Amino acid sequence: METIQGISKFINTSFQTAVTIGTFDGVHLGHRKILERLINNAKSTGLKSTVLTFFPHPRMVLQKDTDIKLLNTLDEKTQILDSLGLDYLIVHPFTKDFSRLSATEFVRDILVNSLKTKKIIIGYDHRFGRNRNANIQDLIAFGNTLDFNVEEIPAQEIDEVSVSSTKIRNALLEGDITTANNYLNYPYMLTGTIQKGKGLGKQFGFPTANLHITETYKLIPKNGVYVVNSKLADREYFGMMNIGFNPTVSGTTRSIEVNFFDFDGNLYDKKLQIDILHRIRDEHKFDSVQELKEQLKKDKEQSLVLISK
Incomplete structure (x- = not known):
């Protein structure tokens, strides 16, 4: 074309x-x-x-x-x-x-x-x-x-x-990624540039790539945790993504953060396309950082089960 x-x-x-x-x-x-x-x-x-x-x-x-x-x-x-x-x-x-x-x-x-x-x-x-x-x-x-x-x-x-x-629009705003993907006939995608964040994810044992989307008109799905994949260095990697405000650590701005499984590399300033495959849960404010860490472990286990299917 x-x-x-x-x-x-x-x-x-x-x-x-x-x-x-x-x-x-x-x-x-x-x-x-x-x-x-x-x-x-x-x-x-x-x-x-x-x-x-x-x-x-x-x-x-x-x-x-x-x-x-x-x-x-x-x-x-x-x-x-x-x-x-x-x-x-x-x-x-x-x-x-x-x-x-x-x-x-x-x-x-x-x-x-x-x-x-x-x-x-x-x-x-x-x-x-x-x-x-x-x-x-x-x-x-x-x-x-x-x-x-x-x-x-x-x-x-x-x-x-x-x-x-x-x-499709209503489904994404409600967090129903399954319906949206079925109507699209492909995984809903977010495309942006990886920017440096606060590094909190790395401290928790879940380093994240912070996706910045320039186009303000792009529809961002409902806040929550999702299973995603992306192509990095000609290989497909899976991970989990949080959309939201990180309330447990008193976040004030909405962010899109991706934790890739089995990837160790520098993604800063790289342009990435993130395909959204499943939704795991809503974003929650936990009583402590330790509770958040435990939940992230559960999220990863659930993500791996969904990926294996």
């Missing part, structure tokens, strides 16, 4: 495309049905499968929704889409000026002239153009005039996508 930052950088003079448009946050099972349809259709018709997505999320720009939480960072979404076999991912900067394009300008200048679109696969409820005043019937009419076909994704499938996204 070739990833292109901005429609103006998509230089295409020799082929036509099959396109779908959307945020595809999470790239979950519902999204994959649409994307598989796009990819299969493109292969069977000699077109290039192309996803047009936008960043920042339109709500961040138009509604100043700084509280919006997404399932993927842009890098994570790109990684997942790349694994599906798409030909092109175009990430276009979403701005107020872009949102003011008329429906005619969007279809003529973006879809037809820039992307050389021959087929569009899109949901029945898709709206576009300034103030989102054009719908799929308008798009079909444009296609008749400008020589491209529109395949409408029916209401049932679009509703499934919406329900899946909502269920």
Whole structure:
């Protein structure tokens, strides 16, 4: 898959495309049905499968929704889409000026002239153009005039996508990692840089890597202890992760700390992807550090049992 930052950088003079448009946050099972349809259709018709997505999320720009939480960072979404076999991912900067394009300008200048679109696969409820005043019937009419076909994704499938996204977000906020992972069809991931912490975990016999996530819009699951894995130096390592405030040692800021089993190395300043596999328990405030140490031992034993399965 070739990833292109901005429609103006998509230089295409020799082929036509099959396109779908959307945020595809999470790239979950519902999204994959649409994307598989796009990819299969493109292969069977000699077109290039192309996803047009936008960043920042339109709500961040138009509604100043700084509280919006997404399932993927842009890098994570790109990684997942790349694994599906798409030909092109175009990430276009979403701005107020872009949102003011008329429906005619969007279809003529973006879809037809820039992307050389021959087929569009899109949901029945898709709206576009300034103030989102054009719908799929308008798009079909444009296609008749400008020589491209529109395949409408029916209401049932679009509703499934919406329900899946909502269920995943709610499940993560409730700590139900099993449901979230089932809908995603992959382990929910956190990606960030390892920063130096207070070193308390090492004193307890459980040294931790402190994960700092730059993207404030990334949804962080409910506080608690989780079983995780990650690839370090081309090897897979398992461990347990705490999300929370470390109340036993009077922590005041939320942190993400990972204790890798059987790993001895320096991770500071390294970028890591942490895959969340299971949830063990809520975060608790223990009466003493000794009680916390004993609980950490139990957490590790439970983690190893889950990993062995």
